[in-house]
Structure formats: structure tokens, C-alpha cells
Amino acid sequence: MSFRENLREAIDYCSIEQKELAYKAGISLQSLESYLRKNSSIPSADKAVKIAQVLGVTVEYLVNGDSPSKKISTLIDPEIRQLIKVIKNMPVNKQRIVMKIALYLAGILKEQ
Numbered sequence: 001m002s003f004r005e006n007l008r009e010a011i012d013y014c015s016i017e018q019k020e021l022a023y024k025a026g027i028s029l030q031s032l033e034s035y036l037r038k039n040s041s042i043p044s045a046d047k048a049v050k051i052a053q054v055l056g057v058t059v060e061y062l063v064n065g066d067s068p069s070k071k072i073s074t075l076i077d078p079e080i081r082q083l084i085k086v087i088k089n090m091p092v093n094k095q096r097i098v099m100k101i102a103l104y105l106a107g108i109l110k111e112q
Contacts (some may be wrong), residue, residue: 001064001065003035003042003062003063004035004036004037004038004040005065006061006062006063006064006065007035007036007051007062008036010055010057010061010062011055013081014055014056015081015084015085015088016054016055018032018033018036021051021054021055024054025047025050025051025053025054026050027043027047027050027051031043031047032051035051042063045059048062048063
């Protein structure tokens with residue numbers, strides 16, 4: 001797969017908005033959008049490193065798709081990824097409540 005395809009997959013997997021990724025990586029949104037266009041060039045090494053760090057992947061993964069995280073992403077059910085995306089968009093106090101419920105259901109947390 002190409003840099004563009006690997007970048008798109010990592011963005012989708014992380015459920016991060018392009019605007020947020022650009023901000024956290026310290027690059028312009030226009031630059032990021034250009035990397036996602038067909039027949040686009042890849043970013044400079046320093047920008048690729050920043051993008052990879054924000055996404056939690058290696059530059060090698062973005063360039064050629066080689067990474068153990070790629071195998072892990074295929075194991076996560078799409079419904080669970082959707083749930084994670086919903087939870088990430090909740091206010092922090094609601095995220096804590098969801099975490100307590102999950103821990104309780106898993107038997108890790110006892111009723112309080």
C-alpha cells in the first residue's frame with residue numbers, strides 16, 4: 001500500500017479528525033490533506049515522524065505498511081472501534097463513568 005493509503009488507514013483506526021491530527025503534529029491542515037490526495041507526494045522525514053508519533057505508528061508503517069499494529073487493527077471488531085470513537089468524543093466525566101461500567105462488567109471493579 002502507498003503512504004496515502006497507510007496514512008488514511010491509521011487515521012481511521014485512531015478515529016482522529018484530520019484537523020486534530022494536523023494540529024497535534026504541528027503541520028497545516030492543507031499539508032495533511034495534500035498527503036491524502038491521490039498521486040500526492042509524501043511529507044518530509046520530520047513531518048512524517050510527527051504524524052507517526054501522533055497516530056502511534058512507526059514511519060515505516062506509513063511508508064510501506066510494515067508494522068505489528070496493522071495486524072492488531074484487523075483483530076479489533078469494527079463495532080468496538082465505533083464504540084471507542086463515540087467514547088473518545090464524550091466529555092471526560094462521562095468517559096470515566098463508561099470506564100467504571102466496563103470494569104464492573106469485566107469483574108475487575110466491585111460494586112461501590
